Amino acid sequence: MKKLLLFLIIAGAAWQIYHHRVQVTLGPGVTVSELPQQTSIESPVIHSVDGYAIQEVANFAIKAKVLSRENYYLGREADLSPVDLALGWGNMSDEAVLEHIEISQSGRFYFWRTASLPIPRREIETHSANMHLIPANAMVKKTLGRVRKGDLVEINGSLVNASSTDGWRWRSSLTREDTGSGACELIWVESLNIITP
Structure with a gap:
């Protein structure tokens, strides 16, 4: 059992290192001009997943560039x-x-820092976000x-x-x-498409 656990930890760490090294580069220029789309739900649906109730509160769709990704294995989330x-x-x-902004994720948060703002701070704050994805x-x-x-x-689903019950x-x-x-954002993801050229 200890050997299996050790193997799983090593395999997971190796996958994380490999995955974080693999990065797509598209070059300069805005690649996504559209804003995220959010609309109200007239008849919200409640999904049941492994003893959790997932209640839809708004329809949501976004096309975006992945600035960072973080996998989580522990905790109820x-x-x-x-x-x-x-x-x-x-x-x-x-x-x-983005080459002027250092981006990281930890503890379900997204962090950024820069020595010199390449665009206004408020634009960074309102044109990027950390999103928790629940695969539907x-x-x-x-x-x-x-x-x-x-x-x-491209992500479609609902917030x-x-x-x-506890x-x-x-x-x-x-x-x-x-x-x-x-x-x-906590998103019930009904469809996810990688649209990288």
């Missing part, structure tokens, strides 16, 4: 969302801008496993709030204007 993607659109999809089906989960930093992706709750942000704790 990982039961639902094994991957977070930090996504950018507008000038935050331009590699000429096996195809989405499989595609999510292939997403690389630098890819262009959701998750809960369990009082645990996880809520989605409903705006791209917020920052800090609670500003991440």
